Amino acid sequence: MTQSFKDKAVIVLLAAAAAAFTITFIAIEEQAEIFALILFAAALVFAGAKFGFTRSIAQSLSRNERLMNVAVIAATLVVIFWFREDHFPLLMIATVMLYVIACCGLNMQFGYTGVVNFAGAAFFGVGCYTAAVLGDTSIPLLLVIILGGVIAAIVGSVLIIPVLRTRGHYAAVVTIAFGLLFRTFLEVNDTLGGPQGLGVSGMNLFGWDFNNNIEITENIELSFYLNYVILALVMVILTFVLMRRIERSWIGLNFDAVRLDETAAACFGINIKRWKIVAFTLGNFLAGTAGALYAMMLGFIAPSNFAFSDSLILVSIVLLGGMGSLWGTILAAGLVVLLPEKLQVIQEYRFLIYAVVMILILLFRPQGILPRGLRAYIPGWRG
Amino acid sequence: MAQQQETVLAFRELTRRFGGVVALNKFDMELTNGQILGLIGPNGSGKTTSFNVLTGIYEANGGSIEFLGQDITSWPAQKVYEAGVARTFQRSRLCLELSIFDNIMIGNHKRLDQGLLFNIFKRKALREQIRENHEEARKLLKIFDPALADKMFDPVGSLRMIDRRRIEICRALISHPRLLLLDEPSAGMTHEETRELMDDILEVREMIDGLSIILVEHEMGMIERVTDKCIVLNFGQKICEGAYRDVASDKLVQEAYLGGE
Numbered sequence: 001m002t003q004s005f006k007d008k009a010v011i012v013l014l015a016a017a018a019a020a021f022t023i024t025f026i027a028i029e030e031q032a033e034i035f036a037l038i039l040f041a042a043a044l045v046f047a048g049a050k051f052g053f054t055r056s057i058a059q060s061l062s063r064n065e066r067l068m069n070v071a072v073i074a075a076t077l078v079v080i081f082w083f084r085e086d087h088f089p090l091l092m093i094a095t096v097m098l099y100v101i102a103c104c105g106l107n108m109q110f111g112y113t114g115v116v117n118f119a120g121a122a123f124f125g126v127g128c129y130t131a132a133v134l135g136d137t138s139i140p141l142l143l144v145i146i147l148g149g150v151i152a153a154i155v156g157s158v159l160i161i162p163v164l165r166t167r168g169h170y171a172a173v174v175t176i177a178f179g180l181l182f183r184t185f186l187e188v189n190d191t192l193g194g195p196q197g198l199g200v201s202g203m204n205l206f207g208w209d210f211n212n213n214i215e216i217t218e219n220i221e222l223s224f225y226l227n228y229v230i231l232a233l234v235m236v237i238l239t240f241v242l243m244r245r246i247e248r249s250w251i252g253l254n255f256d257a258v259r260l261d262e263t264a265a266a267c268f269g270i271n272i273k274r275w276k277i278v279a280f281t282l283g284n285f286l287a288g289t290a291g292a293l294y295a296m297m298l299g300f301i302a303p304s305n306f307a308f309s310d311s312l313i314l315v316s317i318v319l320l321g322g323m324g325s326l327w328g329t330i331l332a333a334g335l336v337v338l339l340p341e342k343l344q345v346i347q348e349y350r351f352l353i354y355a356v357v358m359i360l361i362l363l364f365r366p367q368g369i370l371p372r373g374l375r376a377y378i379p380g381w382r383g
Numbered sequence: 384m385a386q387q388q389e390t391v392l393a394f395r396e397l398t399r400r401f402g403g404v405v406a407l408n409k410f411d412m413e414l415t416n417g418q419i420l421g422l423i424g425p426n427g428s429g430k431t432t433s434f435n436v437l438t439g440i441y442e443a444n445g446g447s448i449e450f451l452g453q454d455i456t457s458w459p460a461q462k463v464y465e466a467g468v469a470r471t472f473q474r475s476r477l478c479l480e481l482s483i484f485d486n487i488m489i490g491n492h493k494r495l496d497q498g499l500l501f502n503i504f505k506r507k508a509l510r511e512q513i514r515e516n517h518e519e520a521r522k523l524l525k526i527f528d529p530a531l532a533d534k535m536f537d538p539v540g541s542l543r544m545i546d547r548r549r550i551e552i553c554r555a556l557i558s559h560p561r562l563l564l565l566d567e568p569s570a571g572m573t574h575e576e577t578r579e580l581m582d583d584i585l586e587v588r589e590m591i592d593g594l595s596i597i598l599v600e601h602e603m604g605m606i607e608r609v610t611d612k613c614i615v616l617n618f619g620q621k622i623c624e625g626a627y628r629d630v631a632s633d634k635l636v637q638e639a640y641l642g643g644e
């Protein structure tokens with residue numbers, strides 16, 4: 001067997017295994033079975049790391065990036081169509097995807113550039129409220145999603161001066177304060193529904209109503225959430241393309257330089273403020289677009305969706321997956337969103353468990369579960 | 384060389400204080416095209432501070448800096464770099480988790496296309512730029528160490544100290560500066576390594592038109608061998624200036640070094 005054939009086989013098998021695992025994980029209900037499945041997966045991961053499979057698989061993947069992308073998308077489609085008739089699994093999958101987009105925004109901000117943002121849920125929320133307010137107007141809803149991002153970016157600009165002026169803990173405090181203010185503002189603001197929140201009209205694309213189930217034949221009716229999952233998948237793909245292109249360019253390099261050593265960066269002409277503003281704005285834009293579709297999908301939003309704890313969840317996804325690591329973000333978003341839904345024990349002690357996991361990660365694996373690799377400007381090219 | 388007496392850099396009564404400490408005290412200095420200046424003095428005498436004030440990391444409290452005929456005294460670091468000043472740091476300041484290539488390209492910032500739209504949408508032109516600059520960085524690094532040039536995509540954190548110093552110098556040289564500031568480049572190297580490093584720097588100097596260098600160094604052999612003139616600082620003040628031979632035999636200088644505190 002040639003190496004390239006082996007690589008391809010590894011990728012296809014891996015994608016198939018991942019799809020099968022995800023389907024099983026989402027489908028089973030029995031708590032004991034879910035535990036067993038998680039333990040099985042953990043054992044596989046540890047064994048893989050111990051016997052060096054992980055490294056050789058990682059090499060196969062990095063040599064065939066395009067095939068890997070295609071395989072991941074195909075696996076996702078398989079999972080989606082497996083659950084084509086079931087509302088709840090599709091809702092969960094779409095939620096994971098929208099969290100992935102919002103966390104990509106955070107990755108742009110502090111994974112790449114080191115700009116902390118503990119108000120991620122607030123920017124996601126700006127997107128949600130944009131969809132609620134503009135959803136009933138004559139503005140095309142696809143445009144409303146983009147406007148959700150634009151308005152989140154604009155709202156974020158009030159934070160730019162404090163974010164540029166402060167560093168580390170202080171910047172964290174500033175963004176936390178902003179997140180709390182945002183929620184309080186929503187609660188007292190009657191035009192935005194106050195504490196009760198607002199209804200949001202569903203997505204409608206060129207006359208195709210996303211909130212209707214899709215009737216194929218008399219016996220086959222697909223869940224309307226399928227519409228949302230597919231649109232969310234398209235948005236995730238676009239977000240990934242943007243993140244990748246930025247990372248693999250001089251801009252990604254500037255971001256890294258700003259994060260790692262501001263003084264040295266300044267001595268080589270890198271405009272610290274400019275790149276922090278670019279990262280902060282793009283990141284909030286992404287969070288806002290995710291929020292807008294999320295609101296349309298749920299049909300209803302309230303200030304309680306955008307608490308500080310929700311911002312913390314976004315941050316913990318980024319840390320868990322690995323700062324700046326895109327695949328890590330997907331894995332972590334999947335774990336953080338799905339595990340509490342599947343395991344009632346976790347549901348109850350949700351935040352306690354998050355806190356413990358976060359501390360363990362920061363102590364023992366600060367680079368996250370799937371650490372970001374070195375920048376490969378051109379995939380497969382090493383000079 | 385006789386006609387190239389153009390002044391590249393001039394300090395006039397340059398002063399910088401940190402609280403009660405006068406790190407630079409009315410420092411006057413002039414550097415001409417292509418010259419190599421040795422800046423020496425005991426610990427804490429203000430050598431690094433003069434680099435930091437010149438490159439815009441610290442503001443001057445008094446006096447002025449002129450570079451290529453422009454008053455750059457209060458310019459921010461970025462603008463000073465754009466004008467053609469590049470430096471290394473006494474305590475290496477590379478980005479350890481980035482590759483060798485990344486680190487060198489940070490130094491090349493002004494020659495790369497930094498537009499947001501260019502970087503996101505003009506992928507083909509960007510790739511071309513990446514390949515060209517990779518080739519150039521490779522050539523430069525090859526002068527210092529051919530083995531390093533084959534490891535362009537290794538993380539800098541995995542390299543030995545001496546290789547990191549070489550990369551830091553390449554990062555400063557890649558943008559073809561007019562003035563190179565070297566802050567103790569040989570720290571932690573053996574005599575032989577120091578000699579090699581300086582030979583490499585001199586080789587590069589031949590390739591960059593009119594490059595002037597200020598060299599801060601404790602290793603006097605190196606100062607003697609490469610500098611055109613020397614300035615001795617003590618407590619932020621210039622106490623002596625001239626060719627190394629004259630400076631080394633100066634009474635004040637010997638006192639500053641031997642007389643302790």
Ligand SMILES: Nc1ncnc2c1ncn2[C@@H]1O[C@H](COP(=O)(O)OP(=O)(O)OP(=O)(O)O)[C@@H](O)[C@H]1O
Binds near residue numbers: 427428
């Ligand atoms: N950021 C700072 N804050 C306070 N004091 C400083 C700072 N930077 C330098 N100093 C002080 O200024 C004086 C000059 O320091 P500088 O680093 O320029 O000395 P140096 O000649 O480079 O010494 P060395 O040979 O040890 O590198 C010292 O007394 C130092 O303590």
Ligand SMILES: [Mg+2]
Binds near residue numbers: 431432473
């Ligand atoms: Mg010093």
